[in-house]
Amino acid sequence: MAKQLGRRSLLRFLGAGVAATGAAGVLAGKGAAPAAAATPHATTRGGRLRRWAMVIDLRRCDGCQSVGKPPQCTRACIEGHYAPEPMEWIQIYEQPISGGATQFVPMPCQHCQNAPCVNVCPVGATFHTPEGTVLIDQQRCIGCRICMEACPYDRRFFNWGSAPIPPETLFMQYDVEHQSPAIKGTVMKCDLCPDMARTGKLPYCSEACPNKAIYYGDLEEDLATNGAEVVTLSRFLATQAGYRQKEDLGTEPRVYYIPGHGEAVGRDPYRKGRLKTVWPWQQLRQGAKTWTR
Amino acid sequence: MDALNVPPAWRERLEQRGLAPLAGTGRGYFLWVAFLLAVIGWAVYAYSRQLDEGLIVTGLRDRISWGVYIASFVFFIGISHAGTLLSAILRVTKARWQLSVTRMAEFITVVALMVGALFPLIDMGRPDRLLNMVTYGRWQSPLLWDIFAISTYLTGSTIYLYLPLVPDFALARDRLGPTAARWRRTLFTVAALGWTGTPDQRKALERAISVMMVVIIPVAISVHTVVSWIFAMTLRVAFDSTIFGAYFVAGAIFSGIAAIILLMAVLRKLCHLEEFITKTQFVNLGYLMGAFTLIMGYANLSEYITHGYKMEGAFPFHFEQLMTGAFAAPFWFYIVGGLVIPGLIILNPRTRTISGIVTAAVLVLITMWLERYLIVVAGLRVPLLAYEPSSYTPSWVELSILAGAFALFALLITLFAKLFPVISIWEVADHRGPEPEPGAPAEAEHPRRGALAEGSVA
Numbered sequence: 001m002a003k004q005l006g007r008r009s010l011l012r013f014l015g016a017g018v019a020a021t022g023a024a025g026v027l028a029g030k031g032a033a034p035a036a037a038a039t040p041h042a043t044t045r046g047g048r049l050r051r052w053a054m055v056i057d058l059r060r061c062d063g064c065q066s067v068g069k070p071p072q073c074t075r076a077c078i079e080g081h082y083a084p085e086p087m088e089w090i091q092i093y094e095q096p097i098s099g100g101a102t103q104f105v106p107m108p109c110q111h112c113q114n115a116p117c118v119n120v121c122p123v124g125a126t127f128h129t130p131e132g133t134v135l136i137d138q139q140r141c142i143g144c145r146i147c148m149e150a151c152p153y154d155r156r157f158f159n160w161g162s163a164p165i166p167p168e169t170l171f172m173q174y175d176v177e178h179q180s181p182a183i184k185g186t187v188m189k190c191d192l193c194p195d196m197a198r199t200g201k202l203p204y205c206s207e208a209c210p211n212k213a214i215y216y217g218d219l220e221e222d223l224a225t226n227g228a229e230v231v232t233l234s235r236f237l238a239t240q241a242g243y244r245q246k247e248d249l250g251t252e253p254r255v256y257y258i259p260g261h262g263e264a265v266g267r268d269p270y271r272k273g274r275l276k277t278v279w280p281w282q283q284l285r286q287g288a289k290t291w292t293r
Numbered sequence: 294m295d296a297l298n299v300p301p302a303w304r305e306r307l308e309q310r311g312l313a314p315l316a317g318t319g320r321g322y323f324l325w326v327a328f329l330l331a332v333i334g335w336a337v338y339a340y341s342r343q344l345d346e347g348l349i350v351t352g353l354r355d356r357i358s359w360g361v362y363i364a365s366f367v368f369f370i371g372i373s374h375a376g377t378l379l380s381a382i383l384r385v386t387k388a389r390w391q392l393s394v395t396r397m398a399e400f401i402t403v404v405a406l407m408v409g410a411l412f413p414l415i416d417m418g419r420p421d422r423l424l425n426m427v428t429y430g431r432w433q434s435p436l437l438w439d440i441f442a443i444s445t446y447l448t449g450s451t452i453y454l455y456l457p458l459v460p461d462f463a464l465a466r467d468r469l470g471p472t473a474a475r476w477r478r479t480l481f482t483v484a485a486l487g488w489t490g491t492p493d494q495r496k497a498l499e500r501a502i503s504v505m506m507v508v509i510i511p512v513a514i515s516v517h518t519v520v521s522w523i524f525a526m527t528l529r530v531a532f533d534s535t536i537f538g539a540y541f542v543a544g545a546i547f548s549g550i551a552a553i554i555l556l557m558a559v560l561r562k563l564c565h566l567e568e569f570i571t572k573t574q575f576v577n578l579g580y581l582m583g584a585f586t587l588i589m590g591y592a593n594l595s596e597y598i599t600h601g602y603k604m605e606g607a608f609p610f611h612f613e614q615l616m617t618g619a620f621a622a623p624f625w626f627y628i629v630g631g632l633v634i635p636g637l638i639i640l641n642p643r644t645r646t647i648s649g650i651v652t653a654a655v656l657v658l659i660t661m662w663l664e665r666y667l668i669v670v671a672g673l674r675v676p677l678l679a680y681e682p683s684s685y686t687p688s689w690v691e692l693s694i695l696a697g698a699f700a701l702f703a704l705l706i707t708l709f710a711k712l713f714p715v716i717s718i719w720e721v722a723d724h725r726g727p728e729p730e731p732g733a734p735a736e737a738e739h740p741r742r743g744a745l746a747e748g749s750v751a
Binding site for chain 2: 156161184249291
């Protein structure tokens with residue numbers, strides 16, 4: 001039944017809850033209250049809070065070997081967020097599996113519901129939102145990096161210096177849900193693009209995936225889509241053996257995986273290697289410096 | 294309360310030697326201060342580069358994002374435990390032999406805390422937002438616990454340094470006052486709080502000291518426990534240990550003993566205190582340090598054998614990098630050079646000399662810094678996901694700032710030594726008396742010492 005909804009109508013449906021406020025209202029609060037308080041939260045038509053989630057179908061991920069390009073989710077995320085080099089907020093790890101083979105695992109921030117980074121932050125700069133995302137207020141972050149020690153998924157990135165970024169970011173209004181322009185000495189990471197979802201769009205990574213491996217959805221409505229098809233989230237996870245990374249740590253991530261190694265798009269798991277991510281705006285800003293992770 | 298009857302000539306020598314550094318200053322002192330200032334100046338320049346360009350000037354990156362700064366933070370906070378051990382823990386046990394070095398130990402405590410507390414600030418990406426810790430501070434964060442614990446400890450230690458200084462300030466006021474420069478005279482007079490040594494005053498002072506000595510012990514233990522918790526509260530394999538708090542406290546006292554042995558050796562020479570700081574102090578502290586080599590060895594064994602036997606999850610990587618891999622050289626240098634050799638030096642009566650014990654202390658200090666470095670850097674190097682392990686080499690900025698921190702430590706001690714007597718004159722005179730001749734039975738010379746231990750405090 002859900003499949004008949006179609007992609008466009010579903011996205012509009014998911015975005016409807018905040019249609020009135022739109023994207024303009026999501027600017028970060030900077031008062032004494034947690035930064036999230038000023039953000040209008042996305043709700044269903046019935047007024048229930050959205051609980052954003054992501055499902056990554058590893059059967060469809062071949063690390064973009066079939067398209068012969070660097071991973072397109074990473075590229076789109078970098079371009080969409082103006083992520084400073086060398087931050088890959090969604091990064092593809094080539095992980096060994098049985099039989100001497102490998103699988104490609106795209107790793108965005110796992111948006112833990114018991115997030116170790118949130119627990120240890122001394123100033124509440126990184127916080128849970130009611131929608132279930134974990135965000136960072138770079139205007140509050142003091143750069144102590146204890147969150148980076150605490151994160152068991154290696155998903156936090158520090159602005160060690162002034163990275164090269166495109167000039168247009170200099171005129172952007174800073175927003176916790178978009179994190180641009182980057183602020184030297186603060187931490188950044190994947191924000192699960194709730195701002196995109198409210199305007200009826202999929203996250204950059206999901207939209208750019210040539211194999212439609214990344215589903216985005218709402219646990220509350222129990223729906224998710226990869227842009228081509230719509231699935232009932234719980235049923236999809238249950239029937240396709242969904243799992244989460246490092247489940248035993250008790251971090252309760254909001255990012256789920258379907259086990260696989262690119263078999264649905266014809267990948268031979270014995271063939272290793274992937275192309276390196278390229279930043280489109282290297283050396284754009286005067287005096288900018290890049291670093292390696 | 295009742296003072297010992299000591300030979301007046303001895304007491305005169307003690308007062309003169311104790312006050313001598315306050316009375317006059319030689320050229321060597323100024324050269325030394327100038328040298329330290331130069332090193333600190335260079336470190337300030339290095340830090341200005343870091344402020345300007347960001348932490349990119351360090352060797353730190355995303356995967357090993359704490360390094361020399363945090364390791365040095367742990368190290369300096371660790372050696373601050375010297376003062377607590379000598380002036381609180383030993384005082385509670387009514388030991389008397391340590392009275393001639395308690396002042397120096399309390400110097401170390403206050404100065405090491407001041408220097409140590411700078412490191413997290415230096416390590417911050419946005420030091421300009423330091424006040425966010427106050428305005429937005431979350432008590433759930435181990436870093437906040439550190440701030441509370443360290444500021445409490447610094448306050449307590451400063452009070453504890455000051456209290457036994459009061460009678461010595463009075464002595465300086467009475468003896469040096471007439472000839473000293475005006476600012477010194479004012480300092481001595483104000484700081485002496487009108488001390489004249491009446492029984493009431495003595496009673497009040499000793500009461501205050503005994504309250505502080507009881508209060509400061511749990512504070513000191515809490516400090517290094519919460520310092521360990523900034524690591525142990527994370528989901529990192531190498532930090533995942535219930536023994537971390539106790540292990541850090543033991544390491545803190547261990548390195549604190551080494552620091553006081555080194556400092557008393559230096560100040561004993563420079564201030565000509567050989568008569569009051571004798572082999573007794575070195576050997577007794579040496580024994581304590583020797584005992585702590587065993588405690589540290591035990592803690593390490595306990596830590597690595599339980600994980601190393603099971604080899605669970607990512608631990609084999611950590612075990613391998615320490616035992617035979619990238620960090621094997623510093624790790625084994627720490628085990629052999631920092632625990633085994635100092636232990637043997639103290640065990641063997643022929644090497645248990647002042648120079649032998651000082652050598653052991655220097656080894657312990659070097660290896661304890663390395664040990665802190667290994668905990669931080671090796672711990673963070675364990676990969677969390679399928680990526681190549683990162684590497685970390687401290688940059689010139691980090692090493693310069695480290696050198697500057699040691700210079701600042703030395704400078705503060707140097708300045709303190711000109712403002713306060715480096716030896717607690719009244720306590721040594723009233724409660725310890727002349728050091729026994731080598732070989733003489735300790736109690737024979739002062740029959741009242743036993744009685745004193747029963748009765749009064751301090």
